């Protein structure tokens with residue numbers, strides 16, 4: 001069974017963190033999911049040429065760990081900045097980075113209207129933010145605008161149409177996975193990234209699809225709100241929901257739990273002319 005704190009942490013609410021009852025629950029959800037993304041994050045950082053950058057930006061930086069990591073890869077004296085629309089996230093990022101010794105800065109701001117002049121950064125990065133936005137192309141155009149000609153733009157995104165789960169009841173599982181995908185503003189963001197990069201004028205793209213696997217606790221935290229919604233909307237009966245959770249537990253108890261998704265890491269260059 002899910003703990004009450006986990007149950008209120010609905011990942012579809014990351015588009016308006018400060019309007020949820022308890023932003024700390026969303027922060028806990030992010031912290032729990034971090035290890036799953038480790039390999040994909042590393043691929044993204046490798047694509048960004050941070051070793052030569054003097055100014056880098058992480059858009060929708062959340063609690064700021066990736067900003068600190070960017071700063072570590074940049075030359076001495078360089079500056080990494082995180083911008084996020086949530087005051088709770090910026091406060092948490094500033095608290096966590098204090099005393100890290102890294103050259104980092106955090107600022108409140110909207111991905112759709114970045115508070116920076118044109119060409120301000122050598123590198124601009126983003127992770128699992130576009131899936132929450134009504135206009136992801138505008139956000140990518142903003143990232144391209146604040147990146148200098150010749151600079152690098154890179155994004156890591158989930159594709160919720162690719163979520164996989166081994167479960168004894170395939171029919172109910174399909175219903176649950178569809179409801180989970182439909183709760184997000186952009187459920188197919190991963191597969192759409194290369195097209196949007198081109199539409200934003202970025203060139204020389206690299207595209208890395210990467211399968212990430214989830215442990216049972218994170219998977220339950222991610223999927224729980226979708227099951228609860230299906231119950232509220234009477235798509236699933238109480239018995240079907242209970243049986244579905246039991247089926248999931250069976251897989252866990254038998255050491256046969258398998259769940260995951262494909263994430264896409266796409267990077268490109270802002271053309272010089």
Ligand SMILES: C[S@@+](CC[C@H](N)C(=O)[O-])C[C@H]1O[C@@H](n2cnc3c(N)ncnc32)[C@H](O)[C@@H]1O
Nearest residue numbers: 014015017060061062084085086110111127129
């Ligand atoms: C799923 S979290 C990802 C956080 C971080 N990038 C990470 O991977 O740990 C999404 C983040 O995007 C932020 N966000 C959502 N809409 C935004 C917007 N319009 N402008 C800037 N940040 C936004 C949220 O506040 C949240 O911190």
